[in-house]
Amino acid sequence: MNRRIVLLLPGQGSQHQGMGVHLYEREPVFATAMDEFFAATEDDGARLRADWLSGTPDVPIDDGPRAQPLLYAVGHAVGRLLIERGLRPGLLLGHSVGELAAAALAGVFAPAAGARILRGRSAALAGTPPGGMLAVAAAPDRVAGLITPEWAAAGLAVGAVNGPAQTILAGADPELALVAEAAAAAGLTCVRVRAHQPFHSPVLAEAARRFEKAVAAERLRPANTPILSARTARPVSPQEAVDPAFWAHLMSEPVLFWPALAGLPADEGFVFVDTGPGNGLATIARRHPSVRAGISRVVPLMPPPGRDPWPVWEAGLAALADAL
Incomplete structure (x- = not known):
């Protein structure tokens, strides 16, 4: 079957210490x-x-x-490596910073501009109030119904829709703690996303306005x-692609991944x-109707x-070649 590669690039919450280091040690294209990326971010890159x-x-x-920055760099480097091997994607879909x-x-x-853009993104976060994101196992409408007008005025909002019953709330810590209590009282399963900032909330x-200057x-x-x-x-239009505001405001607007x-x-x-x-995006992709029907395949790397x-990487490359 002639299948189109859809490259899924993850965002905040999927990270872990040492992610991708095995490729850095063994794959020259990835390492380059x-x-x-590190060189283009200058002193920040050395520390990163x-x-x-x-x-x-x-x-x-x-x-x-x-x-x-690391999620961006690893996703970009994996994409570069796949393209070098002739595994060119027909479509790109990123979650949060993965869209960059x-x-x-x-x-x-x-690539060098991308490193500077990510440096600007990190700098723009300085001074933002402590906060984060809360994953709730429920449909977006039900989760949005938990938000009181007072919490909404303080910036609490639906930050991502990752599935039919997988919704992320985002906001500052006081409101996030209150809505977690409300979700638990409503019998909903919820867990904090691994993030220290209230991404994808007002x-x-x-x-985002500060970050726009770096993109521009x-x-x-x-x-x-x-x-x-x-x-x-x-799809991103040609006009959106050259609009700095389009890319900058990804950080403060909801992620409609599903x-x-x-x-x-x-x-x-x-x-x-x-x-x-x-494998978070692979888990979501397995819900797609074409995957459930056996028409499409999902390959985590x-x-x-x-x-x-390393064995997972090698098995993933083999599965990808077999699926095309």
């Missing part, structure tokens, strides 16, 4: 892409690389200024590979390739923490 390779990082991996990695792979901005609107400083081009946006749940994924045709063959650690990653 990572080293280019040291924390990535360390068993005892100075800054915890779950902090946004650590997790997000998709933009880089599609040529919207150059709390970060001002940070770089040259942007229309994508040379289709990008399915998890911000709009539709609506974007579910909008792909149920009768078309795809190979959904999860490039990131943890990295395991959750605690498993030897």
Whole structure:
């Protein structure tokens, strides 16, 4: 069957210490892409690389200024490696900061520019109030109904829709704690996402405006590979691709990952390739109707923490070649 590769690029919450280091040690194309990223971020890159390779990082991996640049860099480097091997994606779909990695792979901005953009993203987070995200096992409408007008005024909002019954709330810590109590009282299962900032909530609107200046400083081009946006749940248009505000405000607006994924045709063959650690996007992709019908395949390339990653990588490459 002639299946189209859909590269899935993850965001905050999928990270773990040492993710992708096995590829850095054994795959020259991956290592080159990572080293280019670190070099382009100058002094910040040296510290970022040291924390990535360390068993005892100075800054915890779950902090946004650590997790997000590394998730971007690893996703971009995996994409570069697959393309070098002739496994070119026909479609790119990123979750949160993964959408920026998709933009880089599609040529919207150059790799060095991408590193500077991520440095600007981290800088824009300075001074934002402590907060985070809460995963709730319920449909978006039901989860949104938990938010009181007072909590909404403080910036609490639905931050992501990851599945028909998998919704993320985002906001500052006081409101997030209150809504967690309300969810538990309603009999809903919920768990904090591994994040120290309230990504994809109005709390970060001002940070997004600061970040826009960093994006605007770089040259942007229309994508040379289709990008399915998890911000709009539709393909990125040429006009959106060159609009700094489009990319900057990804951090403060909801991630519509499931609506974007579910909008792909149920009768078309795809190979959904999860490039990131943890297999979270692969789990979501398995719900797509074409996968359930046996028309499409899902291929994770990295395991959750605690498993030897190299055999998983080799098995993933073999499964990807077999699925095409």
